[in-house]
Amino acid sequence: MSALTIRNLKKTYGNGVEALKGIELTVEKGDFFALLGPNGAGKSTTIGIISSLVNKSSGKVSILGHDLDTERALAKQKIGVVPQEFNFGQFEKVFDIVVTQAGFYGIPASLARQRAEKYLRQLGLWDKRSNQARTLSGGMKRRLMIARALVHEPDLLILDEPTAGVDIELRRSMWDFLIGLNEEGRTIILTTHYLEEAESLCRNIAIIDHGQIVENTDMKSLLEKL
Numbered sequence: 001m002s003a004l005t006i007r008n009l010k011k012t013y014g015n016g017v018e019a020l021k022g023i024e025l026t027v028e029k030g031d032f033f034a035l036l037g038p039n040g041a042g043k044s045t046t047i048g049i050i051s052s053l054v055n056k057s058s059g060k061v062s063i064l065g066h067d068l069d070t071e072r073a074l075a076k077q078k079i080g081v082v083p084q085e086f087n088f089g090q091f092e093k094v095f096d097i098v099v100t101q102a103g104f105y106g107i108p109a110s111l112a113r114q115r116a117e118k119y120l121r122q123l124g125l126w127d128k129r130s131n132q133a134r135t136l137s138g139g140m141k142r143r144l145m146i147a148r149a150l151v152h153e154p155d156l157l158i159l160d161e162p163t164a165g166v167d168i169e170l171r172r173s174m175w176d177f178l179i180g181l182n183e184e185g186r187t188i189i190l191t192t193h194y195l196e197e198a199e200s201l202c203r204n205i206a207i208i209d210h211g212q213i214v215e216n217t218d219m220k221s222l223l224e225k226l
């Protein structure tokens with residue numbers, strides 16, 4: 001069973017834009033996978049569909065064997081998503097944001113607080129736990145979203161441009177953190193438009209352009225070709 005299977009996935013937005021024109025993708029369990037492509041290629045749309053934020057037009061998506069059409073609730077338990085935009089309440093406190101998210105997954109309050117502490121510590125945000133989210137720097141907000149996405153300990157973590165707008169130093173430490181998660185056995189998929197980021201982190205890669213997968217290979221073969 002694969003971590004993610006996408007078959008002939010299509011999306012046409014209400015304004016007529018054909019964002020996805022038949023995506024085919026398989027990501028195996030334990031992989032560290034990059035979806036690379038220029039702006040407008042369809043990366044966020046793909047992530048949006050996988051994370052149930054965007055409705056697909058047609059096609060099949062399954063997450064660890066759970067079809068999104070027929071087993072959506074189970075599929076959602078298995079994934080953590082770090083979207084590109086900061087989508088938490090700006091006046092909410094850091095600790096509460098993570099604990100509240102755990103509640104959505106039915107995690108009991110005491111365990112939720114324990115997990116929130118664990119991930120906020122790992123991401124260097126424990127000192128900021130009582131601060132309102134709006135007071136954090138961009139890099140801290142990004143890390144807060146990662147902590148929030150991990151609180152239900154998903155098998156598959158999906159990050160949409162995780163280091164966009166993050167400075168070099170923090171980027172390195174985020175990379176190290178993601179490598180650690182992958183070494184623990186979590187499957188990681190990230191989107192990026194930096195080949196360097198994909199190269200530093202990922203074993204396998206798909207390149208998306210104009211809503212289609214134009215390349216799908218292991219990183220080593222891709223680099224030999226370039």
Ligand code: ADP
Binds near residue numbers: 013014055
């Ligand atoms: P859906 O196919 O999910 O119904 P819509 O076409 O209704 O999507 O658009 C959803 C939202 O995205 C709307 O609020 C719309 O204004 C906004 N939107 C429209 N065009 C774009 C675009 N090119 N990029 C980002 N957001 C857009």
Ligand code: ADP
Binds near residue numbers: 015017038040042043
């Ligand atoms: P990427 O993440 O690779 O930059 P997107 O998935 O955001 O690409 O966008 C793919 C295409 O769909 C683009 O042409 C974009 O303008 C369009 N698009 C994205 N979101 C919406 C939306 N909500 N409504 C209409 N068009 C959209």
